[in-house]
Amino acid sequence: xxxxxxxxxxxxxxxxxxxxxxxxxxxxxxxxxxxxxxxxxxxxxxxxxxxxxxxxxxxxxxxxxxxxxxxxxxxxxxxxxxxxxxxxxxxxxxxxxxxxxxxxxxxxxxxxxxxxxxxxxxxxxxxxxxxxxxxxxxxxxxxxxxxxxxxxxxxxxxxxxxxxxxxxxxxxxxxxxxxxxxxxxxxxxxxxxxxxxxxxxxxxxxxxxxxxxxxxxxxxxxxxxxxxxxxxxxxxxxxxxxxxxxxxxxxxxxxxxxxxxxxxxxxxxxxxxxxxxxxxxxxxxxxxxxxxxxxxxxxxxxxxxxxxxxxxxxxxxxxxxxxxxxxxxxxxxxxxxxxxxxxxxxxxxxxxxxxxxxxxxxxxxxxxxxxxxxxxxxxxxxxxxxxxxxxxxxxxxxxxx
Amino acid sequence: xxxxxxxxxxxxxxxxxxxxxxxxxxxxxxxxxxxxxxxxxxxxxxxxxxxxxxxxxxxxxxxxxxxxxxxxxxxxxxxxxxxxxxxxxxxxxxxxxxxxxxxxxxxxxxxxxxxxxxxxxxxxxxxxxxxxxxxxxxxxxxxxxxxxxxxxxxxxxxxxxxxxxxxxxxxxxxxxxxxxxxxxxxxxxxxxxxxxxxxxxxxxxxxxxxxxxxxxxxxxxxxxxxxxxxxxxxxxxxxxxxxxxxxxxxxxxxxxxxxxxxxxxxxxxxxxxxxxxxxxxxxxxxxxxxxxxxxxxxxxxxxxxxxxxxxxxxxxxxxxxxxxxxxxxxxxxxxxxxxxxxxxxxxxxxxxxxxxxxxxxxxxxxxxxxxxxxxxxxxxxxxxxxx
Numbered sequence: 120x121x122x123x124x125x126x127x128x129x130x131x132x133x134x135x136x137x138x139x140x141x142x143x144x145x146x147x148x149x150x151x152x153x154x155x156x157x158x159x160x161x162x163x164x165x166x167x168x169x170x171x172x173x174x175x176x177x178x179x180x181x182x183x184x185x186x187x188x189x190x191x192x193x194x195x196x197x198x199x200x201x202x203x204x205x206x207x208x209x210x211x212x213x214x215x216x217x218x219x220x221x222x223x224x225x226x227x228x229x230x231x232x233x234x235x236x237x238x239x240x241x242x243x244x245x246x247x248x249x250x251x252x253x254x255x256x257x258x259x260x261x262x263x264x265x266x267x268x269x270x271x272x273x274x275x276x277x278x279x280x281x282x283x284x285x286x287x288x289x290x291x292x293x294x295x296x297x298x299x300x301x302x303x304x305x306x307x308x309x310x311x312x313x314x315x316x317x318x319x320x321x322x323x324x325x326x327x328x329x330x331x332x333x334x335x336x337x338x339x340x341x342x343x344x345x346x347x348x349x350x351x352x353x354x355x356x357x358x359x360x361x362x363x364x365x366x367x368x369x370x371x372x373x374x375x376x377x378x379x380x381x382x383x384x385x386x387x388x389x390x391x392x393x394x395x396x397x398x399x400x401x402x403x404x405x406x407x408x409x410x411x412x413x414x415x416x417x418x419x420x421x422x423x424x425x426x427x428x429x430x431x432x433x434x435x436x437x438x439x440x441x442x443x444x445x446x447x448x449x450x451x452x453x454x455x456x457x458x459x460x461x462x463x464x465x466x467x468x469x470x471x472x473x474x475x476x477x478x479x480x481x482x483x484x485x486x487x488x489x490x491x492x493x494x495x496x497x498x499x500x501x502x503x504x505x506x507x508x509x510x511x512x513x514x515x516x517x518x519x520x
Numbered sequence: 521x522x523x524x525x526x527x528x529x530x531x532x533x534x535x536x537x538x539x540x541x542x543x544x545x546x547x548x549x550x551x552x553x554x555x556x557x558x559x560x561x562x563x564x565x566x567x568x569x570x571x572x573x574x575x576x577x578x579x580x581x582x583x584x585x586x587x588x589x590x591x592x593x594x595x596x597x598x599x600x601x602x603x604x605x606x607x608x609x610x611x612x613x614x615x616x617x618x619x620x621x622x623x624x625x626x627x628x629x630x631x632x633x634x635x636x637x638x639x640x641x642x643x644x645x646x647x648x649x650x651x652x653x654x655x656x657x658x659x660x661x662x663x664x665x666x667x668x669x670x671x672x673x674x675x676x677x678x679x680x681x682x683x684x685x686x687x688x689x690x691x692x693x694x695x696x697x698x699x700x701x702x703x704x705x706x707x708x709x710x711x712x713x714x715x716x717x718x719x720x721x722x723x724x725x726x727x728x729x730x731x732x733x734x735x736x737x738x739x740x741x742x743x744x745x746x747x748x749x750x751x752x753x754x755x756x757x758x759x760x761x762x763x764x765x766x767x768x769x770x771x772x773x774x775x776x777x778x779x780x781x782x783x784x785x786x787x788x789x790x791x792x793x794x795x796x797x798x799x800x801x802x803x804x805x806x807x808x809x810x811x812x813x814x815x816x817x818x819x820x821x822x823x824x825x826x827x828x829x830x831x832x833x834x835x836x837x838x839x840x841x842x843x844x845x846x847x848x849x850x851x852x853x854x855x856x857x858x859x860x861x862x863x864x865x866x867x868x869x870x871x872x873x874x875x876x877x878x879x880x881x882x883x884x885x886x887x888x889x890x891x892x893x894x895x896x897x898x899x900x901x902x903x904x905x906x907x
Contacts, residue, residue: 218676219672219676224676344829347829347830371826372829373829374829374832376778376781377776377778378773378776378778378779378781379773379774379775379776379778379779380584380769380772380773380779382773383581383772383773384581384819384820384823385823387577387581388820388823388824389823391566391568391569391574391824392566392823392824404776405776407682407774408773408774411692411774415577415692416577430681430682495680495681496680496681496682497680497681519676
């Protein structure tokens, strides 16, 4: 509500007329403005070049060690790191965007277990971490602190947002020490390596193609989105929306803030309006609430795409619905520290380290459920920490380091 | 206190019915009119909404926010604010999720713990407001941050697993296989019980004392009210209602740190929409509940009207401002003269009848204002803005 008031007070003048038109007149009148808004969004976030690149990368067989996807690469262009080669244990400084969602928490646990291995191997002496708690300002201050007082040998940065973090990352690069960026990107190529899974468009293509295959033309899909303005999330929707549009699937999108109460209301209202054949999510958080809304309304289960979060996989299995779990590879949290080790050893690393990203299909879900049997609901199936010493206890206890 | 216990002679049934009819068309019924318009609009857009089972589902969905609005009503009518309600909901949801887990036998003890925790939060709010004289706006804002920070520390800001299905039955389940409505959700039953209790309570001497305190704390104190206890109890009531709402939301939605976010403002908006005067002293609990229903109906209407997600929040905000402004202007006309800025009288300031009283009154700058005596029906209420 707070946000509602803020947004409202800022936009009262401009939107009063649209607002009144949108709700006091019949739906036919509001329809054109809806389309207009959607087109603007698509123009803003849709990037045909990136879409095609990620579309192609989905079919590339990754190179690298078998069974260790966190070290595999797709279409790697290797860069030389001989200038950083140096002996001894190094201090890593990690500027983290946040651990405010289960995906980041799972990755953070995995990263800490990976750190222990590298500490024992004598590659990393310690890792100092600053958590920006989802704030750009805090993260900029964190990075500057690391530059000035951190006594760091390598900077690892998981940016909170793309544009705002770019200057701070450039300052870190200016120190001449290696900089490793992972997950969300920045608008500079100064880091030694940028580690990420294929990306949001690939997610959107995987999920939308699945729903289009399973549904008929004219069917309705409700798209549940966490929040606007984050590139990795917007790209997922931009790709999916384009494909739904081309396939004649009717898709309506809502922002939920991952609030299960909000998700339940949205689905209930959509079910009251008419049948819903599909549910698309830009992140699996809250998937269970969406499925429960169908149960509560006594409606047939939808065809659904969630995420590889255990709560969704379990509910998927339990209900037997037709589903797909797209994966935003959680094992990428291991890669930055391993990349640091490689850089100090003078080994080549990819300039853009694209990690594999493949969804969990109905055929594979049993296998992943069995592998992660004792894991809590917030755990991510493709966390990739099975060979680390703390497995499985550390992830089962899920104590945030 | 004894003065407030005498109830006026009850009017006959016919008179009451006529009075009720007048209320509906009068400004006091504005919120009911708004609710009716919204419900009709929803039905026009989507006729199936009027089917009994859909309506019951709608009431189930509104139940948590309506219960929070009931709690907020008592605080506001007593002249204060409770901004910590949403965070109490969040904290209770997280407590339930973490402590009950999959062990259904823990449901009862944890529920007791949650109620005790809710009461404690209200007690702290009330005592700080009463004895340390900190404005409730600040106290409860601080409480909100403290609770949200605690939740963040505990969960890291992400969802944990849902508690046992038995515990969630209260918010999700109901009495099944009924004719016409199909299912009577427990949430609807609980809302009915809470509303009945609230109506009964506000008719009791203690409930009337709350309104008297909100209207004019000085006269309330002079008439022998233990103001600190009345005030504190309103905060305890609001925190307990937030706890009940939390229990329902765990069932309805599940455990997530975002559950309950913004509930304090939704509740305040609902209460104001229901014509309850900010600053206290005037209001009707049923209208506050109607305000909650009107708000939720508005959100539903926007869903049905297909307002795009990108400016949905803005549309909601504009409509809420218009509705509250309308409710406020229609009410202002009916308000009587009252104290400009009545400072809450603490317990140690309880008036002592005797020769010293006149001197004390002069010494206290706040009570030196002649406006405290509401015998002059001056129309100075506009200065007490914000409603």
